[in-house]
Amino acid sequence: YAIDAKACKFHECAKCVEVCPTKAIELDQKPEQVTLNVGSIIVATGFREYDPSVIKEYHYGEYPDVITHLELARMLDAFGPTGGVPVKPSNMKPAKRIVFVQCVGSRDRRWNPYCSSICCMISLKHATMVKEAFPDVDVTICYIDIRTTGREHEYYYERAREMGIKFVKGRPSEIIHDPATNTLVVEVEDELLRRLLELEADLVVLATAMVPSEDTKELAQILGLELDQDGFFKEYNAKLRPTETKRRGIFICGGAVFPKDAPTTSLHAHSAAVKAAKFLMNGKIVKDLKVAFVNQDYCGNCQFCPVTCPYGAITLEPKGDGHFAAKVSELICEGCGVCVGTCPVGAIELRHLKPSQITVQIKALLSVNGTSKPLVLALSCSECGHAAVDSSGMAMMSYPANVRVLRVPCTGVIQVQHILEAFKAGAQGVMVIGCKPDGCHYEVGSQKAKQKVELAKALLGAYGIEPERLEMFNLVFIEGDKFAEAAKTMTERVERLGLLQLA
Numbered sequence: 001y002a003i004d005a006k007a008c009k010f011h012e013c014a015k016c017v018e019v020c021p022t023k024a025i026e027l028d029q030k031p032e033q034v035t036l037n038v039g040s041i042i043v044a045t046g047f048r049e050y051d052p053s054v055i056k057e058y059h060y061g062e063y064p065d066v067i068t069h070l071e072l073a074r075m076l077d078a079f080g081p082t083g084g085v086p087v088k089p090s091n092m093k094p095a096k097r098i099v100f101v102q103c104v105g106s107r108d109r110r111w112n113p114y115c116s117s118i119c120c121m122i123s124l125k126h127a128t129m130v131k132e133a134f135p136d137v138d139v140t141i142c143y144i145d146i147r148t149t150g151r152e153h154e155y156y157y158e159r160a161r162e163m164g165i166k167f168v169k170g171r172p173s174e175i176i177h178d179p180a181t182n183t184l185v186v187e188v189e190d191e192l193l194r195r196l197l198e199l200e201a202d203l204v205v206l207a208t209a210m211v212p213s214e215d216t217k218e219l220a221q222i223l224g225l226e227l228d229q230d231g232f233f234k235e236y237n238a239k240l241r242p243t244e245t246k247r248r249g250i251f252i253c254g255g256a257v258f259p260k261d262a263p264t265t266s267l268h269a270h271s272a273a274v275k276a277a278k279f280l281m282n283g284k285i286v287k288d289l290k291v292a293f294v295n296q297d298y299c300g301n302c303q304f305c306p307v308t309c310p311y312g313a314i315t316l317e318p319k320g321d322g323h324f325a326a327k328v329s330e331l332i333c334e335g336c337g338v339c340v341g342t343c344p345v346g347a348i349e350l351r352h353l354k355p356s357q358i359t360v361q362i363k364a365l366l367s368v369n370g371t372s373k374p375l376v377l378a379l380s381c382s383e384c385g386h387a388a389v390d391s392s393g394m395a396m397m398s399y400p401a402n403v404r405v406l407r408v409p410c411t412g413v414i415q416v417q418h419i420l421e422a423f424k425a426g427a428q429g430v431m432v433i434g435c436k437p438d439g440c441h442y443e444v445g446s447q448k449a450k451q452k453v454e455l456a457k458a459l460l461g462a463y464g465i466e467p468e469r470l471e472m473f474n475l476v477f478i479e480g481d482k483f484a485e486a487a488k489t490m491t492e493r494v495e496r497l498g499l500l501q502l503a
């Protein structure tokens with residue numbers, strides 16, 4: 001609980017201090033900055049109601065009888081300012097006709113394109129609360145779609161209709177105030193009846209969008225976390241790691257990730273708490289050395305790698321000679337190698353897989369053929385790419401034995417030079433198998449690989465080699481059939497093109 005400083009009489013009254021059994025109230029408490037030394041952080045900063053005053057056609061802030069759900073919730077609270085009675089704020093008389101307007105600032109490209117997911121249920125809850133307590137009050141809900149996806153939520157909707165709450169399918173175009181009668185008029189087209197309606201109301205309740213809480217951007221910057229396109233904290237993986245972030249030890253949950261109802265928020269919070277507890281349990285962080293490092297003598301301070309690293313693991317640090325050089329945080333680095341493939345001067349390497357080691361493996365794989373078909377090298381990422389190769393095997397699909405697969409952490413690690421080396425070592429064709437660009441486990445790895453494939457194709461063309469000997473394939477992990485198909489296609493293609501003759 002918090003004390004409302006505007007209403008509290010502090011030491012003039014101080015009754016709460018006397019009655020609080022745990023002595024939790026300190027009336028003289030002042031705001032202070034506290035520094036805590038912690039091993040893990042859970043971001044649970046929630047969301048807030050969107051300020052609908054920017055939506056000029058609804059006149060929130062101008063017409064006192066146009067309110068939001070939070071304001072209605074205060075009225076419906078038996079201990080609230082109106083003792084549980086919904087009233088017209090303009091004259092404090094009980095409201096007899098209430099219109100709810102859905103999707104205010106949500107599902108509207110002018111403001112927020114997403115569905116805030118909980119406002120339909122909030123309106124159904126508040127509308128039924130009003131109808132239950134005041135059966136004579138006329139209640140209408142204007143909606144685009146009623147979304148009742150949670151457990152038992154559809155029953156609420158059915159119950160609301162049985163109680164006589166009216167539903168109009170349509171987004172109101174304007175709310176007008178009639179000063180003569182102090183009445184509001186909601187103009188809406190009923191899409192089902194194809195009729196323009198003018199709904200008279202004493203009170204209009206806006207079901208506003210739910211947006212990230214204030215200062216989310218600043219907090220994200222401080223913690224080094226990413227935000228999604230709607231400004232909420234972005235999870236490591238929406239399906240598999242929904243409360244983790246790319247920052248080890250920092251977890252997110254509840255409305256900070258996206259608007260949620262109470263049961264889902266509770267589940268999320270449990271998940272984040274368990275993850276944080278597990279993280280702290282050992283008392284130390286155990287991490288293998290599958291990380292990148294920078295040879296600072298070679299770094300030209302081009303600043304490509306800090307912006308490319310999907311984990312924000314690279315910073316530029318002063319070298320002491322007035323110049324800056326990149327530095328990898330081994331704690332944060334996930335060893336994807338995207339930075340390695342990006343560095344124009346080869347200043348970064350993975351400790352566990354140097355570019356020269358990739359070249360050696362390529363040469364070894366292509367040193368023996370043993371089939372009658374031309375050799376094709378498939379460079380696959382360790383995520384979806386290799387999982388697709390694996391799933392083709394598990395499903396007993398066959399792909400030509402002349403296709404040699406080399407697994408790398410992420411296709412982003414591949415350099416143009418590796419592709420050229422493969423042709424030099426005897427490959428007649430090269431396939432690069434990565435995740436889908438919008439599903440890359442290292443976000444930009446697939447895109448970076450695609451750029452390098454295009455560059456390598458241009459170079460091959462300049463050397464008089466058919467660029468179609470090189471192809472990138474973006475697969476998801478279950479697409480074993482597509483990998484097998486691609487391997488056959490590539491083999492047939494290089495057979496058709498004939499033997500590659502390098503000078």
Ligand code: SF4
Nearest residue numbers: 309333334336337339
């Ligand atoms: S290997 Fe990946 S995670 Fe590590 S610094 Fe390079 S880009 Fe970042």
Ligand code: SF4
Nearest residue numbers: 299300302303305343
């Ligand atoms: S990409 Fe290479 S040269 Fe550029 S800052 Fe990073 S390490 Fe230095």
